[in-house]
Amino acid sequence: MMLNQRRHHILVVDDEDLIRDILREGLEQAGYECRTAADGLEALEILEHEPVDVVITDISMPRLDGIQLADRIYRSHSADVIVMTGFAENLSYEDIIARGASDFIQKPVGVREIILRLERVIRERTISSEQRRTEAELRSSLQKLRRVIGQTVNALASSLEKRDPYTAGHQQRVARIAHAVALQMGLPEEQAEGIRIAGILHDIGKISVPTDILAKPGRLSANEFNLIKEHPQVGYDILKDIEFDPPVATSIIQHHERLNGSGYPQGITADDIIIEARILAVTDVVEAMASHRPYRPSLGVDRALAEIAAHSGTLYDPDVVKSCLTLFEHQRDFFE
Ligand SMILES: [Fe+2]
Structure with missing residues (x-):
């Protein structure tokens, strides 16, 4: 029995x-x-x-x-x-x-x-x-974990946007464009997802910049600009201990670096800049130029694309620029 x-x-x-x-x-x-x-x-x-x-x-x-x-x-x-x-x-x-x-x-x-x-x-x-x-239980807890990570990333990003309404939406749009460019380049979805997360958080270091500088309508003084230039390092410091699979913190510290070494904070060049950061650099510039800023109206998507094309190979990765231009030939709804 x-x-x-x-x-x-x-x-x-x-x-x-x-x-x-x-x-x-x-x-x-x-x-x-x-x-x-x-x-x-x-x-x-x-x-x-x-x-x-x-x-x-x-x-x-x-x-x-x-x-x-x-x-x-x-x-x-x-x-x-x-x-x-x-x-x-x-x-x-x-x-x-x-x-x-x-x-x-x-x-x-x-x-x-x-x-x-x-x-x-x-x-x-x-x-x-x-x-x-x-x-089935493992699958559902993994899905929940992914959801919680996504919500946490968004909450972190919105903490900056509360102080700096002018960049509200900027990080989300950079994230969407950078993710699309990564896929356009043929990178695997997992890597594209890491770039999307880095995009959502790429300016989080601006949390340490005084609000009146962030929202200042006119030109910034050299000192003020130096404060702004600390944001990739501050962002890195905030995120470096989170075990994101893709190199999110490194993508962020490098997102203002340029191929010819003219960027900041480290002035590194070409191959020393990871692909994630090279994608963020291009999409950050396109988004910033195509959106309104406190000190100027939108310059338009076409001006933005002309800018990255003009500096392809010197400031910006030529493969990233090419994929970004191809992407915008087919899809322009990022700014709606
Ligand atoms: Fe930035």
């Missing part, structure tokens, strides 16, 4: 009354719920209306034989199938398993032997349903 366990439902299918009765009696004594059917069609009828965990079926039966039954169950039901084969059928193990059965047993069958097979099939069935449940 199986303790602490729900009773499993077994369906015995055989056209011989005597075999059905012997098996049913034996299975019931062993603690199983047992139904019987005289052929495949009768079995399918029961499967439609009742819960069945395992079907034990004869092969040679009128109307629908055991192999056809196994095939139908495999396609439309969740029950496992154990096939009882006689010498006359001459089917190989592979033949039977290929038709969707979980196991087979040679006739004449004894009740003890059937129960041993049944226990094995049920054990495997329980393990695989637990695996499926664990996988």
Whole structure:
């Protein structure tokens, strides 16, 4: 008798009354719920209306034989199938398993032997349903984790935008454009996603710049500009200990670097600037020029694209510029 366990439902299918009765009696004594059917069609009828965990079926039966039954169950039901084969059928193990059965047993069958097979099939069935449940739980917690990361990143970004309404939306638009440029360049989605996250946060270091400088309508003094120039380093310091998969903090510290070394804060050149930062650099300039600023109205997307094209290869990565221009030929709704 199986303790602490729900009773499993077994369906015995055989056209011989005597075999059905012997098996049913034996299975019931062993603690199983047992139904019987005289052929495949009768079995399918029961499967439609009742819960069945395992079907034990004869092969040679009128109307629908055991192999056809196994095939139908495999396609439309969740029950496992154990096939009882006689010498006359001459089917190989592979033949039977290929038709969707979980196991087979040679006739004449004894009740003890059937129960041993049944226990094995049920054990495997329980393990695989637990695996499926664990996988589903893992998938859903991973999705939740991704959602929480996305929400945290947005919350961090909006903390800056609360102080600096002029760049509200700037980071989100840079993120969208940079993600699209990365995909246009053929980078994998995971890397493009890292660039999107870096885009959302790329100016977070401006949180340390006084508000009156951020919102100043006129030209900045050298001192004021020096304060602004600290923002890539401050952003890096804020984010460097977060274990983002892609190099988010490095993308941010490098987003004002230029190929020819004229950028800041480190003045590094070409190959020392990671691709993520080279994409951010281009899209940051395009977005900034195409949007309104406290000290000037929008210069328009075309002026912005002309600017990056004019400095392709000197300030900006030529592959990034090319992909950005191609992208804007097809898609311009980033600024709506
Ligand atoms: Fe910036």
